[in-house]
């Protein structure tokens with residue numbers, strides 16, 4: 001692979017394929033296209049190289065480069081009506097590797113139902129679970145932890161993993177008393193929280209060990225696993241924003257193979273040509289933004305901003321959906337999961353082991369499927385999941401921190417995995433340098449709220465088990481719950 005920091009350094013202005021956005025998808029697509037030696041490929045990435053940012057490489061430092069950092073787009077939402085009009089921070093990475101360079105590294109495949117639903121929705125059987133599994137294995141390179149104190153024994157099912165791929169994956173863990181307590185609780189609550197040996201077996205329901213895109217103490221990403229191993233026919237242009245895609249054909253047909261670039265709003269622009277295709281992989285927010293800026297989208301929205309319309313497509317920027325996560329905290333007598341960060345940094349720098357070589361959060365994750373007669377579905381609401389092998393919520397153990405007085409605080413997140421609400425991405429202005437309006441319309445569907453609420457109750461049932469209850473002293477949040485029982489009023 002060849003890296004360029006300025007368009008002026010490029011060896012040519014014409015490539016076979018131009019990949020816009022060197023993120024998770026863009027890095028993989030460019031690298032796979034590059035396997036055809038005759039193709040010349042250009043990836044254009046707005047952010048810098050991931051290799052220059054220390055916190056990208058060190059797994060537990062991910063949060064340092066989220067919202068507020070120079071390698072995040074620092075997007076915000078408009079006030080969200082259903083969250084008391086709060087303006088929410090919306091982290092998205094602006095760096096080579098995209099969000100795979102800053103995400104939480106949890107490696108989890110969908111349920112088999114998810115893939116099968118994509119196959120039936122698109123009419124493409126290649127997306128079905130049985131058909132896609134060989135390709136999942138083709139990406140994966142299982143790598144055992146380099147730190148002997150992080151045993152992976154019994155934490156995953158070896159028969160459904162591969163060590164022949166490229167993306168490093170591991171099942172790391174660190175010692176904390178909650179690990180054993182949760183495992184014991186799975187025996188006690190075997191209906192709602194059965195032990196799940198491997199969250200990637202196509203039926204992620206239960207509680208078990210997480211897996212992470214980490215190898216030998218380093219984060220792995222589309223940049224480290226794919227782009228970095230590509231041939232010299234793959235070119236990566238950094239720090240450069242694509243502002244528009246235009247038609248190469250001046251007679252009026254839509255042959256969108258010309259890409260317009262700019263590094264700053266004031267600076268000059270430049271045109272590049274793709275002989276075969278332009279691939280837009282700028283992520284779920286900026287791919288629709290670029291289409292809209294290029295005159296491809298709902299005619300009224302484009303005209304209102306004075307953008308020339310080339311393709312009237314009312315779907316561009318619509319049906320935006322994201323899973324909402326609600327934090328919840330409990331007082332506990334368990335020891336904190338925090339660690340001496342200075343010592344951990346020195347250890348990581350010396351041999352890439354220790355707590356910084358793992359994700360920050362606690363090592364286990366729960367996935368819960370609610371019965372069809374549970375409260376969210378009592379009023380006849382249709383189950384939003386893709387099928388019976390799919391969970392409704394993820395129960396995530398963030399960590400145990402210092403609390404008030406002698407107690408500590410267990411932080412958990414409840415994630416609604418199949419939100420029914422649908423929002424949108426629209427342009428605020430016609431300038432590519434302004435963020436679009438990112439409206440996830442969170443909790444617009446009453447079903448989403450009901451599922452989160454049942455997720456809270458489920459977490460409470462887990463913590464009320466005989467095994468865990470003696471260590472859980474009460475609910476810390478939401479503050480309005482003095483009784484320790486969550487009600488519908490607490491959800492906002």
Ligand SMILES: Cc1cc2nc3c(=O)[nH]c(=O)nc-3n(C[C@H](O)[C@H](O)[C@H](O)COP(=O)(O)OP(=O)(O)OC[C@H]3O[C@@H](n4cnc5c(N)ncnc54)[C@H](O)[C@@H]3O)c2cc1C
Pocket residue numbers: 020021022023024025026044045046047066091092093094095096097098099100102103104105106107108240241242243281282283284286287290
């Ligand atoms: C904080 C956070 C934590 C997450 N944790 C996990 C996790 O633990 N496990 C998991 O599986 N997933 C996680 N995800 C989600 C996952 O990382 C994303 O779904 C995935 O990276 C999306 O890939 P993408 O290629 O669509 O977009 P991205 O990876 O976002 O890539 C888009 C790229 O395009 C670039 N770009 C955008 N506009 C332009 C432009 N006009 N010109 C040039 N370049 C442009 C961006 O800078 C970016 O590099 C997390 C996401 C976030 C934000």
